[in-house]
Amino acid sequence: MKRLFGKREAIDVEEALHTYGDMVYRLALVQMKNRSEAEDVFQEVFLRLVRYKDRIDGQEHLKPWLIRVTVNCCRKQFDSAYRRRTVPIDREIGEEQSYEMDTPGNPVYDAVLGLPDDYRSVIHLFYYEQYSVREIAEILELSEAAVKTRLSRARGKLKNTLKGEYASAGTV
Structure with a gap:
């Protein structure tokens, strides 16, 4: 798609990580209810940002893009065959040590x-x-x-x- 008004504003991934990292992690944690899975989603979201940063149409679209990708990654994680076959950690080891969301x-x-x-x-x-x-x-x-x-x-x-x-x- 050709832009009529000039070049796209470059997305700085490191700046996006510092600005929106907490928001992405919180959203993933609320969705996944598990720290390790939220961290996996967090990493996937920022890997996708690195991969697709040239497709994002400026800073004003970055935050909504990150939220949409986070929600989609969480949905994908829930639908994965691996997750359907796992047992929640609290059922597996009792209440001794849990990595579930506090x-x-x-x-x-x-x-x-x-x-x-x-x-x-x-x-x-x-x-x-x-x-x-x-x-x-x-x-x-x-x-x-x-x-x-x-x-x-x-x-x-x-x-x-x-x-x-x-x-x-x-x-x-």
Whole structure:
């Protein structure tokens, strides 16, 4: 595709790693719920950035591109034959030593992690990354209506999950 307005802005991979590395890792960790798998996704995302950096249309498209690639890599990881044949580490070795994601004991955080992948993605992007519905729709390649529906359903699931937790406080 030929650009009419000149050259594309070069993407500095090292700068992107420093600027967006934490965001990519957090998103992968929320999706995968496992540090080692999140690290694998993180590496895959930045390897793809190295490979395809010339295809990204400037800095303003870099962050959405990274988020979309992270979500896609997580989905690919979930669909892999290897993952379907593995046993979660806590079932394998008990509670002695686990590399699973630490939960700070926050019931809201635990409830978000318990959501299905599609709901967890939109909740994370909306509340933790502060994206608008329109931006989430573009990133996840969904309609705005689909994003709103997923947000609504996710909030409903969170409300039901947290009802007992906060019923005595009267906040739900």
